[in-house]
Amino acid sequence: MAYLTSQNIWRALVVQLRSNAALKAALTGGIHEGIAPEKVPYPHLVWTAVVPGVKEDTWNSRMIIALADVVIVSRSSVEASNLDQSVLETLDEASLTVIGQSSLICHRLADIRSDEPDEEGRKLYRIGGSYEIVTSQVQGIRHNAFALDAYLSQ
Amino acid sequence: MARMDRVLPEEDHMIEWDRVQEQIIERAATGALAAARFGLSRAQEHAPVRAIFTGRRRGPAYSGRRPSQFGDPVNRKFAGDLPIRTKTQMARFTASKQRNRRVNVEHGRQAILGDTGAGVTEEQRRMARGLSGLSESVRGHPNSLIPVRKKGKWRITGDFRKFDGGSVSGLANVSAVSQTRGIGGKRTISNVMSVNASSLLTSAGRYEVARAKKAGQDTPLYKGRIGGRLRGELRVSEQEKTGTEIWYYIESPTPYAKYQEFGTSRHRAQPFLRPALYESRGALRYEVRRAVDKSFAAPAVRSKHIAQTR
Numbered sequence: 001m002a003y004l005t006s007q008n009i010w011r012a013l014v015v016q017l018r019s020n021a022a023l024k025a026a027l028t029g030g031i032h033e034g035i036a037p038e039k040v041p042y043p044h045l046v047w048t049a050v051v052p053g054v055k056e057d058t059w060n061s062r063m064i065i066a067l068a069d070v071v072i073v074s075r076s077s078v079e080a081s082n083l084d085q086s087v088l089e090t091l092d093e094a095s096l097t098v099i100g101q102s103s104l105i106c107h108r109l110a111d112i113r114s115d116e117p118d119e120e121g122r123k124l125y126r127i128g129g130s131y132e133i134v135t136s137q138v139q140g141i142r143h144n145a146f147a148l149d150a151y152l153s154q
Numbered sequence: 155m156a157r158m159d160r161v162l163p164e165e166d167h168m169i170e171w172d173r174v175q176e177q178i179i180e181r182a183a184t185g186a187l188a189a190a191r192f193g194l195s196r197a198q199e200h201a202p203v204r205a206i207f208t209g210r211r212r213g214p215a216y217s218g219r220r221p222s223q224f225g226d227p228v229n230r231k232f233a234g235d236l237p238i239r240t241k242t243q244m245a246r247f248t249a250s251k252q253r254n255r256r257v258n259v260e261h262g263r264q265a266i267l268g269d270t271g272a273g274v275t276e277e278q279r280r281m282a283r284g285l286s287g288l289s290e291s292v293r294g295h296p297n298s299l300i301p302v303r304k305k306g307k308w309r310i311t312g313d314f315r316k317f318d319g320g321s322v323s324g325l326a327n328v329s330a331v332s333q334t335r336g337i338g339g340k341r342t343i344s345n346v347m348s349v350n351a352s353s354l355l356t357s358a359g360r361y362e363v364a365r366a367k368k369a370g371q372d373t374p375l376y377k378g379r380i381g382g383r384l385r386g387e388l389r390v391s392e393q394e395k396t397g398t399e400i401w402y403y404i405e406s407p408t409p410y411a412k413y414q415e416f417g418t419s420r421h422r423a424q425p426f427l428r429p430a431l432y433e434s435r436g437a438l439r440y441e442v443r444r445a446v447d448k449s450f451a452a453p454a455v456r457s458k459h460i461a462q463t464r
Binding site for chain 1: 429432433436
């Protein structure tokens with residue numbers, strides 16, 4: 001049985017975000033990866049895979065640590081903050097279902113907050129946070145042909 | 155066997171461990187610094203740099219490479235793989251073969267492509283030497299590449315033929331190009347603007363060069379270079395002690411670094427610091443552990459310890 005990559009983690013992240021009906025309804029611009037296309041209405045959510053999955057192997061298991069930025073882009077800072085809080089409630093300490101992963105911890109590491117002018121010169125707020133996702137894949141004993149014999153000379 | 159409490163009096167024992175503790179902290183800081191440097195190298199690897207040259211993802215890396223290494227597509231291009239498409243081109247090529255040269259008329263330019271690398275004949279070398287030396291302005295493709303070993307370094311040199319309305323009007327020496335160690339080492343404007351490099355630029359590179367030419371060579375660019383500022387300014391901070399903690403920071407003082415790291419509404423994020431941080435976690439553990447292990451094996455502490463336990 002081969003180990004799985006971090007792709008399922010991103011899938012689980014987006015599934016979890018979409019599972020919050022209120023959040024989904026509030027995000028009129030939808031959910032986008034990396035960058036939203038032009039003329040997408042505000043507010044919308046943009047998530048970025050920052051660390052695509054650092055693998056740490058231990059005995060009989062593999063831990064994958066991934067980091068993603070989830071940011072709300074809105075013209076109103078209040079609206080962006082409210083939606084960010086909704087994202088936090090959805091993702092922080094959430095029990096996600098990731099294919100092939102035996103356990104998953106998702107928690108918020110840091111806040112992201114910035115503003116910038118848009119094409120019309122109006123302020124655009126980007127409020128969100130960085131979410132660290134730690135998974136573990138426990139494997140069965142794969143190398144059972146390994147044997148150790150000891151001989152004691154007299 | 156002697157008991158430890160008899161051999162090591164209480165006071166000496168305490169002094170010994172103070173020294174050991176100091177040494178451990180010192181060594182751990184050294185290990186942390188090594189890990190920070192590793193993280194810095196990872197961040198430099200992740201930092202986005204504009205690709206202004208073809209054939210390389212992150213700009214040229216030809217410094218120190220011998221021009222005879224023609225495995226690279228850029229060098230193959232130099233080596234004379236320019237196509238002959240028309241009958242006229244073929245006729246010129248056939249005619250030029252008698253002179254042991256190859257004529258290429260692509261893009262309306264006429265160039266002589268001599269052999270390269272180890273296959274350069276003495277006749278070609280003589281020809282190249284004889285044709286050079288005119289003070290015409292240099293334009294066009296490089297028409298020959300002859301590796302010349304000067305002062306222990308391999309350099310690229312060659313001749314460029316000026317094309318003027320269908321006839322060759324002059325040749326120019328391009329010894330200046332050879333001074334730039336190929337096109338590699340530095341992405342300085344003089345290198346990039348040289349005729350040698352112009353044929354290697356990507357479309358983005360041509361745009362950057364045109365912009366640099368328009369704005370002048372000094373003002374808009376970082377230390378006279380095109381690209382590489384974000385990567386070039388990354389650094390490891392000085393040691394910072396807070397109580398029992400030792401901190402090293404990997405800093406990016408470039409003003410637009412935050413926009414690269416976190417993105418904007420119009421620019422996709424290209425994180426380079428945080429991936430480096432995560433990738434260097436293992437290195438931090440390893441380096442600190444190794445450094446602390448060394449502190450136990452340090453002669454000063456060990457010899458005293460042995461002397462006291464005897």
